[in-house]
Amino acid sequence: xxxxxxxxxxxxxxxxxxxxxxxxxxxxxxxxxxxxxxxxxxxxxxxxxxxxxxxxxxxxxxxxxxxxxxxxxxxxxxxxxxxxxxxxxxxxxxxxxxxxxxxxxxxxxxxxxxxxxxxxxxxxxxxxxxxxxxxxxxxxxxxxxxxxxxxxxxxxxxxxxxxxxxxxxxxxxxxxxxxxxxxxxxxxxxxxxxxxxxxxxxxxxxxxxxxxxxxxxxxxxxxxxxxxxxxxxxxxxxxxxxxxxxxxxxxxxxxxxxxxxxxxxxxxxxxxxxxxxxxxxxxxxxxxxxxxxxxxxxxxxxxxxxxxxxxxxxxxxxxxxxxxxxxxxxxxxxxxxxxxxxxxxxxxxxxxxxxxxxxxxxxxxxxxxxxxxxxxxxxxxxxxxxxxxxxxxxxxxxxxxxxxxxxxxxxxxxxxxxxxxxxxxxxxxxxxxxxxxxxxxxxxxxxxxxx
Numbered sequence: 001x002x003x004x005x006x007x008x009x010x011x012x013x014x015x016x017x018x019x020x021x022x023x024x025x026x027x028x029x030x031x032x033x034x035x036x037x038x039x040x041x042x043x044x045x046x047x048x049x050x051x052x053x054x055x056x057x058x059x060x061x062x063x064x065x066x067x068x069x070x071x072x073x074x075x076x077x078x079x080x081x082x083x084x085x086x087x088x089x090x091x092x093x094x095x096x097x098x099x100x101x102x103x104x105x106x107x108x109x110x111x112x113x114x115x116x117x118x119x120x121x122x123x124x125x126x127x128x129x130x131x132x133x134x135x136x137x138x139x140x141x142x143x144x145x146x147x148x149x150x151x152x153x154x155x156x157x158x159x160x161x162x163x164x165x166x167x168x169x170x171x172x173x174x175x176x177x178x179x180x181x182x183x184x185x186x187x188x189x190x191x192x193x194x195x196x197x198x199x200x201x202x203x204x205x206x207x208x209x210x211x212x213x214x215x216x217x218x219x220x221x222x223x224x225x226x227x228x229x230x231x232x233x234x235x236x237x238x239x240x241x242x243x244x245x246x247x248x249x250x251x252x253x254x255x256x257x258x259x260x261x262x263x264x265x266x267x268x269x270x271x272x273x274x275x276x277x278x279x280x281x282x283x284x285x286x287x288x289x290x291x292x293x294x295x296x297x298x299x300x301x302x303x304x305x306x307x308x309x310x311x312x313x314x315x316x317x318x319x320x321x322x323x324x325x326x327x328x329x330x331x332x333x334x335x336x337x338x339x340x341x342x343x344x345x346x347x348x349x350x351x352x353x354x355x356x357x358x359x360x361x362x363x364x365x366x367x368x369x370x371x372x373x374x375x376x377x378x379x380x381x382x383x384x385x386x387x388x389x390x391x392x393x394x395x396x397x398x399x400x401x402x403x404x405x406x407x408x409x410x411x412x413x414x415x416x417x418x419x420x421x422x423x424x425x426x427x428x429x430x431x432x433x434x435x436x437x438x439x440x441x442x443x444x445x446x447x448x449x450x451x
């Protein structure tokens with residue numbers, strides 16, 4: 001009888017243990033989730049895909065002393081840079097008559113191409129906006145360095161993300177060297193790499209963007225301060241399935257304390273399960289802060305991977321971001337699914353930035369020129385004249401020194417013409433473990449009530 005009772009108690013204990021483990025696993029946020037598409041962000045990237053190619057052709061034209069180029073030579077340069085795939089360069093320019101202008105040279109009697117007056121004005125506007133916000137870019141760079149473990153980052157990694165951070169091409173001289181009270185350039189003893197190091201830690205820069213958002217939400221909506229203290233703004237995409245246990249797991253995760261991205265965690269014991277959970281939520285806060293420091297509140301996943309080791313980010317970044325689809329959105333549109341763009345969902349509404357800045361508006365102006373219908377272009381059906389207007393003569397040559405490298409962001413599209421110093425090469429020690437598998441087949445179209 002005692003043996004029977006002991007056996008029964010063991011079985012009962014096993015059942016209770018199994019139920020407890022099942023409940024604990026079911027109330028945890030699933031590690032792998034199906035990616036649900038949000039068409040507002042995907043449409044945004046479809047427009048940017050066209051804009052990115054237009055920028056490459058613009059850089060080829062503006063690299064010439066006369067800011068004009070024969071169509072035949074443009075075809076050769078575009079083919080070397082890997083920009084032409086199916087259509088020739090001349091046919092591509094004709095798709096965007098508000099940006100490019102094709103004319104017949106009065107002396108050589110061959111077809112040339114140049115930028116239109118509206119495109120030159122957009123370049124001038126973007127250049128002015130870029131240099132006007134350099135003080136804010138200095139603050140963004142200082143906060144970025146404070147999030148790293150050693151308060152320093154590789155110069156090459158910052159250079160790769162310069163466009164997203166609103167830094168000019170010559171930021172090493174115009175930003176870093178011109179502000180010695182904030183930054184210091186050092187050379188590594190072993191790897192021979194240059195690093196940007198923060199000179200003095202300012203406690204006023206340790207405030208995260210999510211903390212300011214929490215304060216606004218608390219003042220506007222009120223509620224329990226304990227619920228808002230460690231929470232993030234969550235907005236799941238349309239069609240995202242959320243069940244009972246997932247809702248409970250999300251509620252528990254929102255109340256979980258974590259260390260700030262600007263806090264030094266080297267002195268903590270991170271071997272416990274509680275510490276690992278805090279570090280996972282700290283990684284969410286770090287990526288949230290990194291996106292908040294960008295101009296357009298978005299950045300490619302490949303660029304985030306360069307900061308993975310320096311900021312204690314997870315190894316499989318894509319799966320980690322898909323685990324938090326209510327905070328981030330990963331779009332695979334552009335470059336045949338090989339380019340992953342991470343958006344901060346709370347910063348966008350219906351595919352537009354909620355709080356735009358001048359640099360963002362200047363870049364969107366180019367997208368407006370790209371989207372204008374060719375039928376609305378006031379140009380001659382055959383050719384346009386060579387003579388420019390007086391306004392264009394007064395404007396003078398506008399250089400685009402901050403246009404990115406013509407080969408950048410086109411890796412994998414065509415094998416021809418890829419640059420040897422391509423900045424999106426993920427074969428480095430930081431970005432080699434990024435999962436770039438396209439999950440376009442995981443789209444979920446069923447609607448669900450999130451209330």
